[in-house]
Amino acid sequence: MGKTLKFLSLFMVALVLVFGTGGEVDAKKxxxxxxxxxxxxxxxxxxxxxxKKRAKAVKDLRKKPKFVGAVKCNGSCHDPYYQAWTKSPHGGTYELLKAGVRKEAKVRAKLDPEKDYTTTPLCLRCHTTGYKQRGGFKPAGSKSKKGKDTATKIDPTEPNKEQVGCEMCHSVAGGSQFRAVMKSSKGDFTKADTEKYGQRWDYANVCTRCHTHPKTPFQPTVHDKYKFNFEERKLKVHKIADFWSEDNADQKVEKKEERAKEQGQSEKTPLVIEDFEEKGGKLKFKKGTKPYNSKKKTYNYKG
Ligand code: HEC
Ligand code: HEC
Ligand code: HEC
Structure with a gap:
C-alpha cells in the first residue's frame, strides 16, 4: 500500500514537471x-x-526561403505567364535529359545520346528548379534519412519543378517569401519590397547561371547557336500575348510601368553566379559563389 502511494505521488510530480500546471502554460501562450x-x-x-491578417503575413515573411514550383504562380495570379512558359524552351528542359532526345546535339557536345541523364546532378542543376536547395526538385530514387521516397512527383500535364521554372530566373533561393509579399500587397509592391525577400531583377545576369556558364556542355565553341544575346533571347522567354483572355484580364501586371522606373539593388550590382561541380556523385556549390547566405540571411552581390 505504502509503495503504491509513493509511486502515485512520484507519478503526479512527474506529470506536473512534464506538463506544468495547465493555467500557467495557457497564460504564457x-x-x-x-x-x-x-x-x-x-x-x-x-x-x-x-x-487581422498581419500576424499570418509576418509569420510567412519570416520563414526561410524555399522553392515552391511554377504551378504556385499559376491559377489566379500569373496564368498567362505560366501557360506561355509551359510552351516555351524552359518549360521542357527536363525532357532533354532523357535517352535518345536531341541525339545530334548530345554527340556534338561529347555526351552519350543513349544515356539517361534524369538523375545526373550536374544536368539537374541547369535543367530543373532548385535542385539541391530547399524545396527544390528531387530526382527519382531520392530518399529521406528514414528511407522514405522523397522524389518529386512529375505530372506530364502540369509542368512544374522538373523544368527550368519561374524561380530559376526570378529568385535567389526560391520564391516562397516574395510570393507572400505579392499576395499581402495584392500586387502593389516595390522592387525593393520583393528583393528583400529574394526576388531578383538582374535579368541579363541571371541567364548566365546556365547559358555560357563554364559548366554547360553547350558552349558557343561547340556550336554558334549557343552564343548568347540577351536582348534577342529575352523576347522568347514570355510570349504571353496569345494567352490573355476574359478570365485572366484582371491579372495584368498593373504596377509594371511604375516599377520599371525603380532600380532594384540587383540591377545596380548583380548577384554572384553559382559555381558548382559534381563530387562523389553529389552536386557541390563552391564556397563564396552562392547568392544567398541562409545563416546570415544576406545576399551576395558581385564586386
Ligand atoms: C551550367 C548549366 C548546364 C548544365 C550543367 C547542363 N546544361 Fe544542358 N543546356 C544548358 C543550356 C543553357 C542549354 C541551352 C543552350 C542554348 O540553346 O543556347 C542547354 C541545352 C541542352 C540540350 C539541347 C541542346 C540542343 O542544341 O538542342 C541538351 C540535350 C542538354 N542541354 C542536355 C544536358 C545534359 C545531358 C547535361 C548533363 C550532362 C546538361 N545538359 C548539363 C545548360 C546546362
Ligand atoms: C528563363 C528565365 C525566365 C523564366 C523561366 C521565367 N521568367 Fe518571367 N521574366 C523573365 C525576364 C527576362 C523578364 C523581363 C522581360 C522583359 O523585360 O521584357 C520577365 C518578366 C516577368 C514578369 C513581369 C515582371 C515585371 O514587373 O516587369 C512576370 C509577371 C513574370 N516574368 C512571371 C513569370 C512566371 C509566372 C514564370 C513561370 C511560369 C516566369 N516568369 C518564368 C525571365 C524568366
Ligand atoms: C536554370 C538554367 C537556365 C537559366 C537561368 C536560363 N536558361 Fe535559357 N535555357 C536553358 C535550357 C536548359 C535551354 C534549352 C531548351 C531547349 O533547347 O529546348 C534554354 C533555352 C533558351 C532559349 C531557346 C533557345 C533556342 O533558340 O532554342 C532561349 C531563348 C533562352 N533559353 C533564353 C534565356 C534567357 C533570356 C534567360 C535569362 C533571362 C535564360 N534563358 C535563363 C536553361 C536556362
Missing part, C-alpha cells in the same frame, strides 16, 4: 505575441494589410 520590426510595420501599412 496568450501573452506570446509577435513583435513587428519598424520595417515590417512600414510595409504592412503601405500595403494596407488588415490588422
Amino acid at each position: 496568450k501573452k506570446k505575441k509577435i513583435k513587428l520590426t519598424e520595417e515590417e510595420i512600414e510595409m504592412l501599412d503601405r500595403w494596407e494589410v488588415k490588422p
Whole structure:
C-alpha cells in the first residue's frame, strides 16, 4: 500500500514537471505575441494589410526561403505567364535529359545520346528548379534519412519543378517569401519590397547561371547557336500575348510601368553566379559563389 502511494505521488510530480500546471502554460501562450520590426510595420501599412491578417503575413515573411514550383504562380495570379512558359524552351528542359532526345546535339557536345541523364546532378542543376536547395526538385530514387521516397512527383500535364521554372530566373533561393509579399500587397509592391525577400531583377545576369556558364556542355565553341544575346533571347522567354483572355484580364501586371522606373539593388550590382561541380556523385556549390547566405540571411552581390 505504502509503495503504491509513493509511486502515485512520484507519478503526479512527474506529470506536473512534464506538463506544468495547465493555467500557467495557457497564460504564457496568450501573452506570446509577435513583435513587428519598424520595417515590417512600414510595409504592412503601405500595403494596407488588415490588422487581422498581419500576424499570418509576418509569420510567412519570416520563414526561410524555399522553392515552391511554377504551378504556385499559376491559377489566379500569373496564368498567362505560366501557360506561355509551359510552351516555351524552359518549360521542357527536363525532357532533354532523357535517352535518345536531341541525339545530334548530345554527340556534338561529347555526351552519350543513349544515356539517361534524369538523375545526373550536374544536368539537374541547369535543367530543373532548385535542385539541391530547399524545396527544390528531387530526382527519382531520392530518399529521406528514414528511407522514405522523397522524389518529386512529375505530372506530364502540369509542368512544374522538373523544368527550368519561374524561380530559376526570378529568385535567389526560391520564391516562397516574395510570393507572400505579392499576395499581402495584392500586387502593389516595390522592387525593393520583393528583393528583400529574394526576388531578383538582374535579368541579363541571371541567364548566365546556365547559358555560357563554364559548366554547360553547350558552349558557343561547340556550336554558334549557343552564343548568347540577351536582348534577342529575352523576347522568347514570355510570349504571353496569345494567352490573355476574359478570365485572366484582371491579372495584368498593373504596377509594371511604375516599377520599371525603380532600380532594384540587383540591377545596380548583380548577384554572384553559382559555381558548382559534381563530387562523389553529389552536386557541390563552391564556397563564396552562392547568392544567398541562409545563416546570415544576406545576399551576395558581385564586386
Ligand atoms: C551550367 C548549366 C548546364 C548544365 C550543367 C547542363 N546544361 Fe544542358 N543546356 C544548358 C543550356 C543553357 C542549354 C541551352 C543552350 C542554348 O540553346 O543556347 C542547354 C541545352 C541542352 C540540350 C539541347 C541542346 C540542343 O542544341 O538542342 C541538351 C540535350 C542538354 N542541354 C542536355 C544536358 C545534359 C545531358 C547535361 C548533363 C550532362 C546538361 N545538359 C548539363 C545548360 C546546362
Ligand atoms: C528563363 C528565365 C525566365 C523564366 C523561366 C521565367 N521568367 Fe518571367 N521574366 C523573365 C525576364 C527576362 C523578364 C523581363 C522581360 C522583359 O523585360 O521584357 C520577365 C518578366 C516577368 C514578369 C513581369 C515582371 C515585371 O514587373 O516587369 C512576370 C509577371 C513574370 N516574368 C512571371 C513569370 C512566371 C509566372 C514564370 C513561370 C511560369 C516566369 N516568369 C518564368 C525571365 C524568366
Ligand atoms: C536554370 C538554367 C537556365 C537559366 C537561368 C536560363 N536558361 Fe535559357 N535555357 C536553358 C535550357 C536548359 C535551354 C534549352 C531548351 C531547349 O533547347 O529546348 C534554354 C533555352 C533558351 C532559349 C531557346 C533557345 C533556342 O533558340 O532554342 C532561349 C531563348 C533562352 N533559353 C533564353 C534565356 C534567357 C533570356 C534567360 C535569362 C533571362 C535564360 N534563358 C535563363 C536553361 C536556362
